[in-house]
Amino acid sequence: MSKMYKKLLSTNLNKFISTDYSILLLRIGAGFLIFTHGLPKLMKVFNGNFAFGDPIGLGPEVSLILAAFAEGICGLFIVLGLWTRLSAVILSINMAVAYFFAHAGDPFSAKEKSMLFLLLFVVILFTGGGKYSVDKKMGG
Numbered sequence: 001m002s003k004m005y006k007k008l009l010s011t012n013l014n015k016f017i018s019t020d021y022s023i024l025l026l027r028i029g030a031g032f033l034i035f036t037h038g039l040p041k042l043m044k045v046f047n048g049n050f051a052f053g054d055p056i057g058l059g060p061e062v063s064l065i066l067a068a069f070a071e072g073i074c075g076l077f078i079v080l081g082l083w084t085r086l087s088a089v090i091l092s093i094n095m096a097v098a099y100f101f102a103h104a105g106d107p108f109s110a111k112e113k114s115m116l117f118l119l120l121f122v123v124i125l126f127t128g129g130g131k132y133s134v135d136k137k138m139g140g
Helices: 003-009 019-047 061-081 082-101 108-127
Strands: none
Touching: 003 061, 003 108, 019 061, 061 082
16 A cells, blocks of 8 residues: 555545644634634724624614624634634624524525534634634633
8 A cells, every 4th residue: 555545545634634734724724714604794883884693682773783893803823823713703693593592494405504613613612723723822
């Protein structure tokens, strides 16, 4: 068996690529992608347009502000690795609400994105910010 083939089949993650780089890639990818959903919501808040759904009965204004904070602000925190686990908890709750409440009656194809994001942020919650994060630089 070739050396590269053995590396591809290895269960030892450090033989193929550093888990630190994997966590960094996951964090930046997931954080940036959720930020692209949060930026329009942040703009709605700043423009005073509070038309939004009310999936759990808090009112459309509060729901929009919470979603904008989670996706916009916490998304950036995830990219930076700043308050990573707290941000991942907030985003996990946000995505659970999106999946189980806001899109509850939708077909799976319409709500699977929120489930994928939920899974990403739960993994980030488990791993933390990793070696290449502001959390690590701050001694976390």
